[in-house]
Amino acid sequence: MKAHDDLYLDGAWRPAAGRDTIDVVNPADEQVIARVPAGTAEDVDAAVRAARAALPGWAATPPAERAARLGALRDVLVARGEEFAATVTAELGSPLAFSQAVHVGAPVAVAGSYAELAAEYDFEEKVGNSVVHHEPVGVVGAITPWNYPLHQIVAKAAPALAAGCTVVLKPAENTPLTARLFAAAVHEAGLPAGVFNLVTGLGPVAGQALAEHPEVDLVSFTGSTAVGRRIGALAGAAVKRVALELGGKSANVILPSADLAKAVGVGVANVMANSGQTCSAWTRMLVHRDRYDEAVQLAASAAAKYGERIGPVVSARQRDRVRGHIERGTAEGARLVAGGPDAPREKGWFVHPTVFADVTEDMAIAQEEIFGPVLSVLRYEDEEDALRIANGTVYGLAGAVWAAEESEAVAFARRMDTGQVDINGGRFNPLAPFGGYKQSGVGRELGRHGLAEYLQTKSLQF
Numbered sequence: 001m002k003a004h005d006d007l008y009l010d011g012a013w014r015p016a017a018g019r020d021t022i023d024v025v026n027p028a029d030e031q032v033i034a035r036v037p038a039g040t041a042e043d044v045d046a047a048v049r050a051a052r053a054a055l056p057g058w059a060a061t062p063p064a065e066r067a068a069r070l071g072a073l074r075d076v077l078v079a080r081g082e083e084f085a086a087t088v089t090a091e092l093g094s095p096l097a098f099s100q101a102v103h104v105g106a107p108v109a110v111a112g113s114y115a116e117l118a119a120e121y122d123f124e125e126k127v128g129n130s131v132v133h134h135e136p137v138g139v140v141g142a143i144t145p146w147n148y149p150l151h152q153i154v155a156k157a158a159p160a161l162a163a164g165c166t167v168v169l170k171p172a173e174n175t176p177l178t179a180r181l182f183a184a185a186v187h188e189a190g191l192p193a194g195v196f197n198l199v200t201g202l203g204p205v206a207g208q209a210l211a212e213h214p215e216v217d218l219v220s221f222t223g224s225t226a227v228g229r230r231i232g233a234l235a236g237a238a239v240k241r242v243a244l245e246l247g248g249k250s251a252n253v254i255l256p257s258a259d260l261a262k263a264v265g266v267g268v269a270n271v272m273a274n275s276g277q278t279c280s281a282w283t284r285m286l287v288h289r290d291r292y293d294e295a296v297q298l299a300a301s302a303a304a305k306y307g308e309r310i311g312p313v314v315s316a317r318q319r320d321r322v323r324g325h326i327e328r329g330t331a332e333g334a335r336l337v338a339g340g341p342d343a344p345r346e347k348g349w350f351v352h353p354t355v356f357a358d359v360t361e362d363m364a365i366a367q368e369e370i371f372g373p374v375l376s377v378l379r380y381e382d383e384e385d386a387l388r389i390a391n392g393t394v395y396g397l398a399g400a401v402w403a404a405e406e407s408e409a410v411a412f413a414r415r416m417d418t419g420q421v422d423i424n425g426g427r428f429n430p431l432a433p434f435g436g437y438k439q440s441g442v443g444r445e446l447g448r449h450g451l452a453e454y455l456q457t458k459s460l461q462f
């Protein structure tokens, strides 16, 4: 057990103001592996003041130099990749191979993309008799969740730093060790003091203090819709910029012409990866009635095979929440064809890969984000019915469409109310904008669109 008593403030590790701490627990064996400070409003204020003081210098740093620092940061993420992967596995519970490939692989790609974008981006643009300058918004308060602990940090910090903003990060209480390692990487990459600051702590204390701080110009939040709503309200009252990445209940639409085995196989893997704790997971599978029974069988056996390869969910609270959803699914009349609510192991917060058939649109398991390894398979009558069901939730974060012809899948995807759609199993693209329609959020992350979130324009007329 490692007890830390410091926060990364103004370019150095400094003691936290208060004495409250957070225990970090390994979800696979329930052992306390570390202790970190539960930062207070006083710590947040120190961090924001450091970020404010560093802002003019960093904002005036030539983009090529900012790009070089981000390139160095990417290289540190690569060099310390094994340490990052082991840390994510220890505090989130994901299998090590997944931590290496995804939890570290994606942030390396994203950090690299911002090193390139910072160098190439036109921060100055001519429009008629005007020159438009794209200037950093200012001090960014970043609040991140635990589900992809490094990716969520990099998806905010890298574009913010590329834009010339300075950052104060409040990471999720469940995964502060990855955030500490990230702060160490920032230090090693040679970013100037105060440009990036870390305050570990609890959402309602440190997170709230950060969102409310008058010297924070932009709040970028990823997490639950309930907290996102509060943060949006706070930002609205203070007239400050806000970006919200919230939940999802995405549809995997398998059109009648699709390769069913492939669509179901990839669809099940998409939901079970990271133990279902992915906001963009395709947790509703939509299948035509003529192929429904076959799809359900394929999904049940794919989920059963997933069995031992799945990690635990992040916490006892999350485990109980997921189990509650599974029990409710059965109570509402859905048919359990794989998994169930009982505990697969004696120790650790594991949940069986679970599949429900005969799920109807009105059921909670078809509407609410579960954030666990639970797939709902719904039946549709025709394409219009499929579209109505796909669009029939308050969310709109992601989705998938499968068809024999790409053009058929694209035509359907264009009618979906959602921020991104994978066509016949399309790959993750770190340059493509990521964000939600409807209640899945406000704003976009990644690529040029993600960079633009951290910029404001100033027009000079000649």
Ligand code: NAP
Pocket: 143, 144, 145, 146, 147, 170, 171, 172, 173, 174, 201, 202, 203, 204, 205, 206, 207, 208, 211, 222, 223, 224, 225, 227, 228, 230, 231, 245, 246, 247, 248, 278, 279, 369, 370, 371
């Ligand atoms: P959450 O409570 O919304 O947490 C997200 C972040 O916000 C954490 O850093 C959290 O701190 C902080 N926070 C909590 N209350 C706050 C407040 N009043 N003011 C400012 N910051 C605050 O989400 P969660 O508890 O980690 O997960 C709950 C649900 O959120 C999940 O079941 C899932 O549905 C959804 N979720 C969505 C995503 C996504 O990517 N869209 C990611 C994770 C979770 P603490 O860690 O101390 O709570």
Ligand code: MG
Pocket: 203
């Ligand atoms: Mg929380």
